[in-house]
Amino acid sequence: MTQGLDIFILSADLAGSLGMIVVSLLCILTAVRISKREPDNCMYGYLVWFFAALFAFSISRSIGHILKHILIFSGHVDLWRVISPMSGSVNTATFIAISSITLFFHSMRKIMARTVRDRERIKKISRELLNLNQNTEAIVSERTRAELALNVAHEIRNPVTVIGGIANRLLKNSMSQEEQHKWLQTIVKQAERLNAIVKKFETLKGELTWAFQRVELTGLVDDAVEVIQQEAREKGVKITVRHQAREVFVDANDYLLKLSLLHCIRNAIEASKPGTEIVVTTEREDVGAVIRIEDHGCGIPEVLMKDIFTPFFGTKEQSSGLGLSVVKQIIDEHGGTIEIHSVEGQGTTVEIFLPSKLGTKKTWASGKAKP
Amino acid sequence: MNNRALSSRFIPNMHVLVFILLVTLLVLLGSDPAEAFQEHGAREGMYIHLLGHVCFAISMAGLWYGIRQSRLGQIRSWRYMAAGALLLVLWNVMTFSGHVLSHFFLNKASDNLHNGITMVWKLLKLDNIVCLTAMLCFYAGLRKMLDAGSTEET
Structure with missing residues (x-):
C-alpha cells in the first residue's frame, strides 16, 4: 500500500515536473506573442517579465526534482547532496524574483486604467471634433451660398436691367435704325460683362491647390x-x-x-x-x-x-x-x-x-x- | 498636493523599498555556508527558502486580490490568471507545510505520530499537481487574451 503510494507520488512528481517545464514554456511564448502584437501596451510587457520569472521558477524546480530522482536511483546520493543546495538556492531566488515582479502589478494596473481612461477621452474629443467639423461645414456652406448669391445678384443686376430696358424699347420699335444699332452695341457690351463674371467663377476652380x-x-x-x-x-x-x-x-x-x-x-x-x-x-x-x-x-x-x-x-x-x-x-x-x-x-x-x-x-x- | 496624489507618488517608492529589502535579506541569509561565520548553513538556507515561500504566497494572494478588485476581474482571461494565482497560494502553503514537517517534526516524533506525519508529508509531496494546475490556468488565461485580441481591455 505504502509502496504503491510512493510509486504514485514519484510518477506524479516526474510527470508534474515535465508538465511544468512544457506549460511554463508555452506561457512565456504566448506572453511574448501577445506583447509583440501590442508592443506599446505596458501590461503585456509586464506579463512577459512575470512569465519569464515563472518559467525560471518551473525550470529550476522541475530540473531539481528530476535530477534528484535520477541521482538517487543511480546511487549518486553524494552528488545530489552537492547539487541540492544550489538547486534550492536558485529556486529560492526565483521566488523572490516572482514576488518582486508581482509587487509592480498594481502600479501597472493603475497605469493601464489611466491609459484606458485617456483613450476614452481622446475618442470622445475626436467625436466632438468630428461633429464640430460637420457643423462648420454646414455653417460655411450656408454662408458661402448666401454670399455667392448676393455677389451674383449684385454683379448681374446692372447688365440684366440694361439689357431688359433696351429690349423693351426695341420691342416698341420707336427708334431709328442708328439708335437701334447703338443700343444693340450696349446689349453686346453688357452680355460681355456677364460673360466676364461667369469666367471669374470658372477661374475660382483653377485656383484650388492641394498638398499631396x-x-x-x-x-x-x-x-x-x-x-x-x-x-x-x-x-x-x-x-x-x-x-x-x-x-x-x-x-x-x-x-x-x-x-x-x-x-x-x-x-x-x-x-x-x-x-x-x-x-x-x-x-x-x-x-x-x-x-x-x-x-x-x-x-x-x-x-x-x-x-x-x-x-x-x-x-x-x-x-x-x-x-x-x-x-x-x-x-x-x-x-x-x-x-x-x-x-x-x-x-x-x-x-x-x-x-x-x-x-x-x-x-x-x-x-x-x-x- | 492632495492625499491621493501623495499616495500615488509613494506607492512606487514602497515597491522599490520592499524590493531592496528582499534582495538584502536574500544576500544576507542565503550566503555561502562555507563562510566562517555561517555555522548553521543548512538550517539558515531552509529559513530563507521558507521566507521565499511566504513572499511568493503573499505576492500571489496580492495578485489574486488585485485582479478580483479591479475591472480586470470581469474579463475572462484575467479570471483564469486570478485562479492560477490562488492555486499558487495553495501550492506555497502545501510546500511550506511539507518543508516544516520534514525538517522540524519528522525525525523528532514518536513512532505512532511519525507514521501519521509521514503520511501527511507524502500527500503534501503531490504539490506538483496543484502547481501544474496553476500553470495551466495561467496558460488558459494567456490563450484567451491572445484569441480575444484587442476586444478585451487590459
Missing part, C-alpha cells in the same frame, strides 16, 4: 474606422475591415481623403440597422487602389440616385446637402472616381477608385473597367 503626398491607404482606412468605430458601436453596427493587400500607396491628401471616408462610413452607419455589418475593403489594382464601403441598410431610392452628387441636394433635415458632392470633388481632385450602387431595402456599396500616381489620372479614368 505618398499615403499608405490601408493605415488611413484603419485610422478612419477607428475614429468612427464608437458611433457604430453605439448604434449596434459592426464594422469589418478587410485589406486584400498589406500596403497600398497612393498620392493623396490624407486629411481630405480621411474626411471623405468618414463621411461615406457615417452615411453607411446612419443607413444601417442595429445588428447589421458594414464591410470596408481595400484592394490593390494595376494602376491604383479601390476602397469599397458596403452596408446592408435601407438603400437609396432609384429616383434619388441621379441627384446624390448634386450640391445642396439632401434628404436629411440637419444636412447641408454638401456632403457627397464635397466627397466627389475631393475624389476628383485625387484623379479618382466614386461610384455608388444601391438597391432600396437591401443596401448600398460605395466604390472609390484612386490612382497610385496623380499623373495617371487620364489612364486611370479611361482604363478602369466599370464594375
Whole structure:
C-alpha cells in the first residue's frame, strides 16, 4: 500500500515536473506573442517579465526534482547532496524574483486604467471634433451660398436691367435704325460683362491647390474606422475591415481623403440597422487602389440616385446637402472616381477608385473597367 | 498636493523599498555556508527558502486580490490568471507545510505520530499537481487574451 503510494507520488512528481517545464514554456511564448502584437501596451510587457520569472521558477524546480530522482536511483546520493543546495538556492531566488515582479502589478494596473481612461477621452474629443467639423461645414456652406448669391445678384443686376430696358424699347420699335444699332452695341457690351463674371467663377476652380503626398491607404482606412468605430458601436453596427493587400500607396491628401471616408462610413452607419455589418475593403489594382464601403441598410431610392452628387441636394433635415458632392470633388481632385450602387431595402456599396500616381489620372479614368 | 496624489507618488517608492529589502535579506541569509561565520548553513538556507515561500504566497494572494478588485476581474482571461494565482497560494502553503514537517517534526516524533506525519508529508509531496494546475490556468488565461485580441481591455 505504502509502496504503491510512493510509486504514485514519484510518477506524479516526474510527470508534474515535465508538465511544468512544457506549460511554463508555452506561457512565456504566448506572453511574448501577445506583447509583440501590442508592443506599446505596458501590461503585456509586464506579463512577459512575470512569465519569464515563472518559467525560471518551473525550470529550476522541475530540473531539481528530476535530477534528484535520477541521482538517487543511480546511487549518486553524494552528488545530489552537492547539487541540492544550489538547486534550492536558485529556486529560492526565483521566488523572490516572482514576488518582486508581482509587487509592480498594481502600479501597472493603475497605469493601464489611466491609459484606458485617456483613450476614452481622446475618442470622445475626436467625436466632438468630428461633429464640430460637420457643423462648420454646414455653417460655411450656408454662408458661402448666401454670399455667392448676393455677389451674383449684385454683379448681374446692372447688365440684366440694361439689357431688359433696351429690349423693351426695341420691342416698341420707336427708334431709328442708328439708335437701334447703338443700343444693340450696349446689349453686346453688357452680355460681355456677364460673360466676364461667369469666367471669374470658372477661374475660382483653377485656383484650388492641394498638398499631396505618398499615403499608405490601408493605415488611413484603419485610422478612419477607428475614429468612427464608437458611433457604430453605439448604434449596434459592426464594422469589418478587410485589406486584400498589406500596403497600398497612393498620392493623396490624407486629411481630405480621411474626411471623405468618414463621411461615406457615417452615411453607411446612419443607413444601417442595429445588428447589421458594414464591410470596408481595400484592394490593390494595376494602376491604383479601390476602397469599397458596403452596408446592408435601407438603400437609396432609384429616383434619388441621379441627384446624390448634386450640391445642396439632401434628404436629411440637419444636412447641408454638401456632403457627397464635397466627397466627389475631393475624389476628383485625387484623379479618382466614386461610384455608388444601391438597391432600396437591401443596401448600398460605395466604390472609390484612386490612382497610385496623380499623373495617371487620364489612364486611370479611361482604363478602369466599370464594375 | 492632495492625499491621493501623495499616495500615488509613494506607492512606487514602497515597491522599490520592499524590493531592496528582499534582495538584502536574500544576500544576507542565503550566503555561502562555507563562510566562517555561517555555522548553521543548512538550517539558515531552509529559513530563507521558507521566507521565499511566504513572499511568493503573499505576492500571489496580492495578485489574486488585485485582479478580483479591479475591472480586470470581469474579463475572462484575467479570471483564469486570478485562479492560477490562488492555486499558487495553495501550492506555497502545501510546500511550506511539507518543508516544516520534514525538517522540524519528522525525525523528532514518536513512532505512532511519525507514521501519521509521514503520511501527511507524502500527500503534501503531490504539490506538483496543484502547481501544474496553476500553470495551466495561467496558460488558459494567456490563450484567451491572445484569441480575444484587442476586444478585451487590459
